Amino acid sequence: MTALRVAPRTAVILVLASVAALATFAWPFLVPAQPEGMARTTEAPLVFIVVLPVLLAVVLAELGSGGIDSKALAMLGVLAAVNAALRPLGAGTAGIETVFFLLVLAGRVFGPGFGFLLGATSLFASALLTAGVGPWLPFQMLAAAWVGLGAGLLPARLRGRAEIVVLAGYGAVAAYAYGLLMNLWFWPFSVGADTQLSYVAGAPVLENLHRFAVFTAVTSTFGWDTGRAVTTAVAIVLVGPAVLAALRRAARRAAFDAPVTFATPPPSPTPPPSPTPPSPTPPTADLSRPAPIPITPAVARETFRPGR
Amino acid sequence: MTDRVATGQRVAESETQAWAAGRRASARYPRLPRGLHPVAWWLWALGLATAASHTTNPLALAMLIAGAALVVVRRRGDAPWALAFRMYLVLGAVIVAMRIVFRLVFGGGQGDHVLFQLPEIPLPAVAAGIRLFGPVAVEQLLGGFYDGLRLAAMLICLGAANALANPRRLLKAVPGALYAVSTAVVVALSVAPQLVESVLRVRRARRLRGATGRGLRALRGVALPVLADALDRSLALAAAMDSRGYGRTAAVPAGQRALTGGLVLAGLLGVCVGTYGLLDVSVPGYLGLPMLFIGLSTAVVGMLSGGRQVRRSRYRPDRWRVAELAVAGCGVATAAVTMLAGSVDPVLLYPPVSPLTWPELTPLMVLAVVVAVAPAWLAPPPNRGNIRPEAYR
Numbered sequence: 001m002t003a004l005r006v007a008p009r010t011a012v013i014l015v016l017a018s019v020a021a022l023a024t025f026a027w028p029f030l031v032p033a034q035p036e037g038m039a040r041t042t043e044a045p046l047v048f049i050v051v052l053p054v055l056l057a058v059v060l061a062e063l064g065s066g067g068i069d070s071k072a073l074a075m076l077g078v079l080a081a082v083n084a085a086l087r088p089l090g091a092g093t094a095g096i097e098t099v100f101f102l103l104v105l106a107g108r109v110f111g112p113g114f115g116f117l118l119g120a121t122s123l124f125a126s127a128l129l130t131a132g133v134g135p136w137l138p139f140q141m142l143a144a145a146w147v148g149l150g151a152g153l154l155p156a157r158l159r160g161r162a163e164i165v166v167l168a169g170y171g172a173v174a175a176y177a178y179g180l181l182m183n184l185w186f187w188p189f190s191v192g193a194d195t196q197l198s199y200v201a202g203a204p205v206l207e208n209l210h211r212f213a214v215f216t217a218v219t220s221t222f223g224w225d226t227g228r229a230v231t232t233a234v235a236i237v238l239v240g241p242a243v244l245a246a247l248r249r250a251a252r253r254a255a256f257d258a259p260v261t262f263a264t265p266p267p268s269p270t271p272p273p274s275p276t277p278p279s280p281t282p283p284t285a286d287l288s289r290p291a292p293i294p295i296t297p298a299v300a301r302e303t304f305r306p307g308r
Numbered sequence: 309m310t311d312r313v314a315t316g317q318r319v320a321e322s323e324t325q326a327w328a329a330g331r332r333a334s335a336r337y338p339r340l341p342r343g344l345h346p347v348a349w350w351l352w353a354l355g356l357a358t359a360a361s362h363t364t365n366p367l368a369l370a371m372l373i374a375g376a377a378l379v380v381v382r383r384r385g386d387a388p389w390a391l392a393f394r395m396y397l398v399l400g401a402v403i404v405a406m407r408i409v410f411r412l413v414f415g416g417g418q419g420d421h422v423l424f425q426l427p428e429i430p431l432p433a434v435a436a437g438i439r440l441f442g443p444v445a446v447e448q449l450l451g452g453f454y455d456g457l458r459l460a461a462m463l464i465c466l467g468a469a470n471a472l473a474n475p476r477r478l479l480k481a482v483p484g485a486l487y488a489v490s491t492a493v494v495v496a497l498s499v500a501p502q503l504v505e506s507v508l509r510v511r512r513a514r515r516l517r518g519a520t521g522r523g524l525r526a527l528r529g530v531a532l533p534v535l536a537d538a539l540d541r542s543l544a545l546a547a548a549m550d551s552r553g554y555g556r557t558a559a560v561p562a563g564q565r566a567l568t569g570g571l572v573l574a575g576l577l578g579v580c581v582g583t584y585g586l587l588d589v590s591v592p593g594y595l596g597l598p599m600l601f602i603g604l605s606t607a608v609v610g611m612l613s614g615g616r617q618v619r620r621s622r623y624r625p626d627r628w629r630v631a632e633l634a635v636a637g638c639g640v641a642t643a644a645v646t647m648l649a650g651s652v653d654p655v656l657l658y659p660p661v662s663p664l665t666w667p668e669l670t671p672l673m674v675l676a677v678v679v680a681v682a683p684a685w686l687a688p689p690p691n692r693g694n695i696r697p698e699a700y701r
Contacts, residue, residue, distance in 0.1 A: 009569050016576040023583045030587045046361055047586065047597065054604050055579065057486060058572060061611045064488035065568075070554050071546040073488060077495025078542035082535065084496060085503050121489065125496035128389070128475045134396075134466055189403075189459060238524070242532050250539035254546070 002111030002152075003072040003256045010062050014116070014149075017059045021142055024048035024055075025184050029208050045188055053138040056120065063117055071254040072110075076117055079106050083122035084129050099126075100147060100178070100228070101235035102243065104171045107151030108163075109247040115148025136185070143181045147174045164240045171232035179225035183216040339631075341689040343385065346473035347481055348632035353469030355639025356680050359646035360461035363657040364454040368646075368673045369461040373400075375681040376468040383683065384471050385690040396467025400460030407456030411448050413441060421446040421664065447662045454661070477626055484615030491554075495545065499538070506537050560617045571610025578603020635683045645676040 006014070023030070027048065068076070079102065086098040103122060107115025120141040127133050127140075151170060158166055353376075360372050377393070384390040412426075426441035476497065479490045510533045519529060549555075582600025585592075649672035650657045659667040 009573070013569075013572055013576060016573070016580060020576065020579045020583055023580075023587070027583075027587055047600070051579070051583075051600065051604060054608060055576075058576070058607045058611050060489045061483075061485035061614060062572060065485065065614050065617070068488045068492075070549045071543065073492050073554075074495060074542040074546040074549065075539070076492040078499050078538045078545070080492060080496035081499035081503060082538055085500050117489065117492070121492050121496060125493050125500070128493070128497060129500055133470045133475075134399075134463060239528060239531065242528070243535060246532065246536050246539060249536075250543070254543060 002113065003075060003251065003254070004063070004068060004111060004113035004117065006063070006111075006113040010065075010113075013062045014059055017055050018146070021052060021055050024052050025139070025181055028184075028188055028212075049135050052142065056138050056142055060117070060120060063113055069256060072114065072256060075110070075250065075254065076114065076121060079118055080121040080125045083118070084126035087122075087126045098231065098235070099123075099144070100171055100175055100232040101240070103144065103148050104151040104167055104174065104232070104236065105240060105243050106247060107148040108154060108167060109244060109251055110152070112149045112152030115150075115152040116145045117148075119144035119146070119148035136182075139182065139185045143178050147178060150174060163244075164237060167240060168233040168236040171236050172229040175229040175232045176225050179228060180216060184212065187212060187215055339688045341691045343474055343477065343626075343691055344383075344472070344635060344687050345481075345626045345628055345632045346475070346478040348628075348635045349473040350469045350478070351636035352639030352683060353465045353472075355636075355641070355643040356465040356468070357462040358643040359676055359680070360458060360465060362643075362646050362650050363673075364458050365657055365659055365667045365669070365673070366454060366457055367667050367669050368657070368677070369457045371674075371677040372680060373461050373464050375677050376465050378681055379684045379687075380468045380471050382685075383687050383690055385474075386692050387474065389475060390471045393467055393471040396464050396470070399467075400464050403460045403463065404453060404456035407452040407459075408449055411452040412444060420662065423449075446664060450664070451661045454659075480622065481626065483612055484618040484620065485611045487615070487618045487620060499541070502541070503534065503538065506534050510534055510537070556619050557617050558619045564613070564616075568610050568614040571613065572607050573610075575603045575605070575607025575610055578606060631686060631688050634686045638679050638682050638686065642676050642680040645672055645679060649673050649676065 027045075083099050083102055086102065099122065103115070103119055106118055110118075123137065123141045123144050127137050151167070151174070154166060154170060356372060356376055360369060363369065377397070380390075380393050384393070422443045422445050425443050428442045476494070479494055482490045507530060510530050513533075514526075514529060519526070578599055580603075581595060582597070582603050585595030585599055586597060646657075649670055652672065653670055656668055656670050657673070659665055
């Protein structure tokens with residue numbers, strides 16, 4: 001069940017843009033030592049801050065270019081609203097992050113393309129509602145979008161307890177990865193260029209990785225990131241089965257995969273009955289009309305649901 | 309009775325006075341309060357942020373921050389996002405403090421003017437042989453302060469745009485290619501308040517059934533029905549959108565669609581090459597920034613041409629008028645004047661940390677700040693709920 005079909009062209013564009021976007025996160029590892037390179041290190045982060053939103057816009061436009069089905073779009077909006085409402089619940093309490101578990105579960109049920117869009121729209125809506133728009137937002141959106149995409153790419157055949165275990169493990173790993181990416185983005189900005197924790201242009205990748213590891217361990221890994229990973233995994237284990245069931249039920253009712261066909265109108269109805277009074281014999285079977293549906297309680301529930 | 313009559317008269321009098329004051333104000337300032345086009349505010353703020361990125365002079369940066377704050381205070385509405393500007397100021401202060409603290413703790417101790425000595429703590433080899441604390445020099449702290457202040461100023465400029473521009477109107481102005489995604493965001497923004505109502509409804513229903521559970525069970529008992537309610541709501545919303553003609557697309561020939569895809573693909577390839585060229589100086593220079601921007605603009609052109617497929621109509625679109633032009637022009641002019649100042653006198657825009665010097669201002673920098681502040685008067689007054697006309701002055 002995928003709510004959003006990803007065409008091969010879209011997949012190629014997604015991969016290309018992700019590679020370019022990864023460079024905007026990881027550029028400190030790649031900067032050479034030459035003096036011109038040093039001059040460029042001051043401008044590179046600012047250039048990338050401009051580049052990334054455009055890349056993100058191109059990918060989002062491409063994902064939406066096939067025309068998103070209205071049911072998928074409404075689902076996307078509503079789930080993004082739930083995510084945006086969940087986010088402030090955790091903010092302020094050290095490391096409790098409530099965004100990821102629904103993102104992972106929804107990505108799992110509705111597929112990779114939907115997960116990508118949900119990650120991006122959730123953080124955007126949340127920024128508009130509470131958190132604030134800033135240069136960090138495109139980076140957050142992209143990292144969360146990757147989290148949703150990855151959840152959709154997990155092996156499809158798992159069900160039951162194994163599925164929950166895999167999802168909880170994925171959620172924990174994704175939470176750490178998200179924290180690492182955000183640290184990586186903020187690293188050159190937070191420490192400046194010439195402390196012992198800063199990246200060294202031209203140094204071997206391993207040395208810079210080591211410095212980054214120290215930086216991220218000092219600042220956040222043991223507090224925020226661990227808190228986020230634990231919250232996500234515990235939430236998936238506790239409410240995962242129920243939420244998965246609710247999402248799958250919604251997906252079934254929406255019937256995203258159902259082919260839409262326009263049937264030709266039925267042949268002209270039977271000519272109107274002649275004005276002569278009908279014969280007293282009751283009609284045994286009126287074939288021009290569909291058989292009436294017997295109204296059982298189940299049918300009544302489905303038909304007369306408030307709000308449909 | 310007479311009291312009431314007198315009160316009524318007094319109210320009527322004060323209303324007449326307010327009306328007269330409003331007439332006087334509007335005679336002198338014949339502009340109706342209205343929200344400016346959000347793109348104009350963003351262009352203005354991006355211009356200021358560009359200007360801030362081209363200097364580390366603390367005097368110029370402080371004046372830019374003060375100017376942005378003045379415009380925000382005079383021209384923001386009373387919407388929730390308009391009140392978030394304080395958060396950006398706090399965040400800017402945190403960034404400056406963080407830079408200084410990092411230099412204090414991890415700085416190598418460069419500089420001649422040592423302020424004080426802290427005991428050194430060498431870390432084990434696992435931590436790359438880093439040494440904590442040590443001598444603290446003025447140059448080191450000042451370097452951190454200048455860098456941090458520049459970053460904080462850029463952030464605060466963006467915060468100003470955030471406070472001034474209406475995000476919902478901005479979502480209306482996105483290009484057609486992003487129509488679907490922006491519709492999803494609009495749905496999210498309008499559904500979020502309904503969730504609160506849904507939570508209240510579910511809790512009331514639980515209480516009617518006599519459920520008194522607390523803790524985790526109660527949380528599940530509330531959260532899952534709210535989720536199910538939201539999902540059902542999304543289906544109802546989809547039906548409503550279908551019945552109102554969402555998803556109407558224009559017929560685009562296959563050739564045009566192939567062209568769109570080709571442009572986007574080629575553009576992204578260009579971006580990848582350009583990013584590589586920007587970071588690797590051994591490749592020729594034209595593979596760096598120029599390639600990056602050629603690729604980026606190709607991809608954007610492809611994206612915009614893809615938007616032709618979308619057909620939509622706008623309800624009360626924002627117009628681009630003289631005030632919008634003036635505000636956006638102020639932002640561009642601020643950036644241009646600062647760059648000009650930088651090419652005329654680079655030393656004053658990047659005051660050296662060693663030897664220690666007092667930062668100075670040039671007339672060009674002052675001019676840039678004056679241009680940056682001008683929208684406080686050029687922009688029309690905001691549409692606030694109830695406000696005295698005198699406040700517009």
